[in-house]
Amino acid sequence: MDSGAVGPAHDIKVTTSDLRGQVGRIQNQVKEIQEVVRMYSSTTGPRRVRRQKMDAMSSEVVDTNPYSRLMALKSMGVVSNYERVRDFSVAIVGIGGVGVGVCEMLTRCGIGKVLIYDYDTIELANMNKMFYRPEQAGWNKTMAARHYCSELCPDTIFEVHNMDITHDENRPKLKDTVAHGGVDRKSPVNLILGCVDNLAARQVMEAVSEELQVPFMDAVVADDAMSGHIQLIIPGRTGGLEAAPIKQQMDKRPGVCAASLPTTDSILAGLMAQNVLKYLLGFGEVAFLLSYNAVTNDFQSRMTYPDPRKQPPPAGGDHY
């Protein structure tokens, strides 16, 4: 060793380089923490970057335009009037595994208005379903869906109703909000979307659809998560729930639950939201009854017809 490597000068040198090293490490730590905090504060709590409202849907291809990929459907000749999506309103009943997917997709597509009906709270047991996150445990599903979706697209209007539509006392509220659920708050919603797990609720929606003459699209997944279907019911013009392949679903009782997979749910949600866009924007063939079998990869599509034993809708007169 060099004999000069002693004394105050040397001590200072060692101390300094030691300090520099420490400061460097602290700086890296702070940088890491800052990044985590930035991510944290953007999911909950105070938000720095918010997507601003946009008066019109632009088709400009720039990174900052949330509509460029959707408006490209126009330039590619798929949908002639994509921007009209803002004129439409849908009522989503049930935001479990399927409903939440439908809600997120239509929101990201820039639909005008979404009414949400559910009465459930988020639990860790729902984490095999899309969208909801562990930190939302205990929240109302309606509240969480509105909160998170309205940030995805501030141009979409949300209206939530935290209630069970199968309770008799809630029927008038359901009918009234659907009847005035249009973007203009005067006309009814354009579609009632059923994403529930019980026949009673589906029958309530079918009845309201008939009373208000508003089309009803129903999505159902079997209890074993291995099949499902979507069905479009247009009062007086198509068959009703009597044509549905899946009718009864498992009753809720303690200690037992239906199986569910985010895969089957997402496929059904995708098929439903796709059918909604096609129906509202008038492109492609609208599906009336589209069934999915997850075991065989089989998809069946067919028309349904009005039940001749049922009385015609009010518009058809009273003669029968």
Next chain:
Amino acid sequence: MDSGAVGPAHDIKVTTSDLRGQVGRIQNQVKEIQEVVRMYSSTTGPRRVRRQKMDAMSSEVVDTNPYSRLMALKSMGVVSNYERVRDFSVAIVGIGGVGVGVCEMLTRCGIGKVLIYDYDTIELANMNKMFYRPEQAGWNKTMAARHYCSELCPDTIFEVHNMDITHDENRPKLKDTVAHGGVDRKSPVNLILGCVDNLAARQVMEAVSEELQVPFMDAVVADDAMSGHIQLIIPGRTGGLEAAPIKQQMDKRPGVCAASLPTTDSILAGLMAQNVLKYLLGFGEVAFLLSYNAVTNDFQSRMTYPDPRKQPPPAGGDHY
């Protein structure tokens, strides 16, 4: 200037004041972080509850069990060994509209390990795709996907690689990480999942799949968002990309973009993730080539066969 501004004493003075300055700036940064954290913790928002790791997948039906709905697949006779999902690892290349859905679904299904490859950043223009949120604009897709997915299921291991696999210099890293991407870090991943928008990247994955004899599942969506397919390529046993209905996709150039819909993306992502579960867990019929036409609601499923003009895989010997 002071004539004393030379020599070791001066050096020490400068260094010390430099260090003091740096420490001061760090103190300010820490103070800022503390403020953000305080704001965050005072919001009514949740985030207090983090989902804890779970040693084993329980089938107990309680609200706090994130696996109850998945383990119900066992009690319902659909999947005999659902808990084995933790033994498997997949490499997802491309986490755009389809990949991010596949990643979220498999995470929520509790898969053992996910390797993610992408080099893109999140932009507002991606908001018509699922999962990503406006406040993540500017973030690496890989980082955001890992951060948000690891909170959905802390039992899943994530490994991200922020790189373009089509660059020659990244090929060895891709091959090496796939070859050692198994849950045990020794064996290869169980599947390579392609969720990209260009043939070059799909060809790179097919080549790596052949070299390592690891199956490759490819998901593709057409530029007009009106069709797509998933294909399972098992080296030597099925056809390869020559059998794919969609080959060429739009080149990236300024001012023009492909159309995309969260609906079509989610249907394809759902079909892919479903096929992954079926292949890994051995239930139902695995799809080899499953095509979706969004205009007609038509789904076609078929087998593909090895190209007789290609040489057999190494395992089959050199005789041809």
